[in-house]
Amino acid sequence: MKLATRVAVSVTVVVPLLVLAAGLLLHGLVQRDLRRQQDARLQDRASAVLPDVRALLNADRNDRPKAEQNQQRKVLGGVMDAGIRVRNAQASVVLEGGPQPADAVRLPEQTPDGPVTVRAKGRAWRVLSVPVAGPAPGTLWLFAPASATDPQLAAVRRRVLLVAVLAAPVSGLVAYGLAGRATASVRRLSRRAAALDPAAGAAAFAPVPAGVAEVDELSASIAGLLARYDEQAARTAQALDTARSFSSAASHELRTPLMSMRTDLDVLAAHPDLPAEERAEVVQDLQSDHARLLELLTALRMLALGDLVDVSSFAPLDLCELVDSAVGEAARRHPEARLSAELPARLRLFGWEAGLRILLANVLANAVVHGRLPQEPPRITVRLRAENGSAVLTVDDAGPGVPPAERDAVFRRFHHRPGSPGSGLGLTLVAQQASLHHGTVTVEDAPDGTGARFTVTDVNPRALGITRLTLALSGAPEAELLRGSLFEPVGDATY
Structure with missing residues (x-):
């Protein structure tokens, strides 16, 4: 698989995952914001109807049915789509309307930190409890279904999924194009290396700056490798030349002392009864030829050693x-x-x-x-x-x-x-x-x-x-x- 393809596949997989991860974070933030907005509406409506609730409790305490009916209509109109329940000091329900949990559900007496969640029969409710002070005390509860924000959250989820699905092919194509441009210098370097004549060596491969640090480093490494190869090849050729020169010189220069030594040895072998003086002269010649032979071999070895140092x-x-x-x-x-x-x-x-x-x-x-x-x-x-x-x-x-x-x-x-x-x-x-x-x-x-x-x-x-x-x-x-x-x-x- 080409590097550009690998990059494109990786991006195609990674980008949607990143979009989904960002979507989960966004979903949580939107959910929190919607809940805050819902709680703020409950508090605003509680503040708006609180005077009418006090009037309602006073009418209930003074046993004025008509005034009580008028105040009930005002309170219900003020809370609009929210659920409401009003209870007097004798724990009797004075007003009840709108969506709310069943009467058997235990409700908080106070919610000083704002609305809380109450669950009943598989449903969740945001409940705000407000104590009503005055000549006729009581308690005001406002309710809003927690699921009221579900449509908006569902819309956020759909959009995140849509973006993730679209991001996969789009990001893959964009990554493939960018990776292709980014690896163009690598392909050019590869073509130059493939077309290099082995006999030309480092001289035919001059590093050409590509503007990409990694590619320039690779080009310099290839040039250095070729230079070391040329150096090693030159040393090998030099070693071969030295060996040939040593062999040629040795065969040429050693022939004379070896032939002389062979002659002297033949004389000694053919004439075992050779007089002592003549035998000593032949032995002296042998020693002289041996010394010359040793000197030649030593000098040739030193020359070869110097060539290969x-x-x-x-x-x-x-x-x-x-x-x-x-x-x-x-x-x-x-x-x-x-x-x-x-x-x-x-x-x-x-x-x-x-x-x-x-x-x-x-x-x-x-x-x-x-x-x-x-x-x-x-x-x-x-x-x-x-x-x-x-x-x-x-x-x-x-x-x-x-x-x-x-x-x-x-x-x-x-x-x-x-x-x-x-x-x-x-x-x-x-x-x-x-x-x-x-x-x-x-x-x-x-x-x-x-x-x-x-x-x-x-x-x-x-x-x-x-x-x-x-x-x-x-x-x-x-x-x-x-x-x-x-x-x-x-x-x-x-x-």
Whole structure:
């Protein structure tokens, strides 16, 4: 059943019930008003005939029949259609006329609060009792049938029923028309959603204000749902691309060490009596190929991990602590290297801790391996500073540097400098993590003209219109980055 039909049926049922309920209330109010009018007429007639009733009782007491007859005619004429009964002090009925209950019915002696209801033989009467004071005391009763108002009440009931019967179809039709107009925006939204191409996604469903709050909320919810679907679809596609890239790279790059290992194993299997020196050389080759294989698999796994990281993995952290830890780890792994670090006291950001550790470890490892001259130990200088609302990390080495023609190529996957012992993925991981944190990485000549400088920096938050902590190396708002207490120098640390 359509919503407009449901509304029309509901209104068709509810409106007559409301009319009947209002009619019952109206019936009670009309009944009360009619009774008050009836009581007021009885009181008015009692006031009008009371002098004549006194004269009637005086005539009865003085035994004047003609005067008594004249007063009876006046009293009966004054009460008109009401019933009347007059009794003297000796409890004798002096006058009786008009509709009234039987003589055996007990009547109230006084009704100070106005007429009361007396029931006799299935009928109800409104009775007003008025004591008559004077030389000839007595009691005056006036009567009016309670059913005198029934015709008027019956007319009210008929009209209420007529209105209820007419209200059912009329209200149903009106409600159907209004509900149809009210749900028109919902039908339009339904047609738009039904005609939506699944491949188009959220871009093809821009919320159009309908002027109805509920419809606008539903439209915004649909747009949000499509946006989340697009995001999930993009993540799924990215995961598939990552899997394909991982599979392709692994099959290509792992073929050489695996074939080499297979050759060495075949040699060992075919020559069990191989001299010790040659056997040791083959085993050393196997160990070298195994290490390269492990390095490749680790780097590929890190690349895949970076491609699939979720925003929930990002959290506030201190970049100074990460840089200090990474420099210390590099010094431990390469005791021959001379590493120094210039760090501020604190630099808060919003980032992925594991990814930043990967970035720092690889940029430092690249500097240690390649940033050296023959017969000299590596000399690495690491600096971290805040600059124009951004964090800037520089890594300077004293090696041969990177030729300008190769400065873009060094960040590509599996790019090898001749004679390089690495996997060709270290700087690729650095570029991936910098991009993941909305940052950039560049390479240029070192300031003293010897060696290379790798600079990792984030995009200025104001340039992106970002008002929250940015997914970048600095992440912190400019006001916090430029606060002096965060960047008080702590001196150079040499490892």
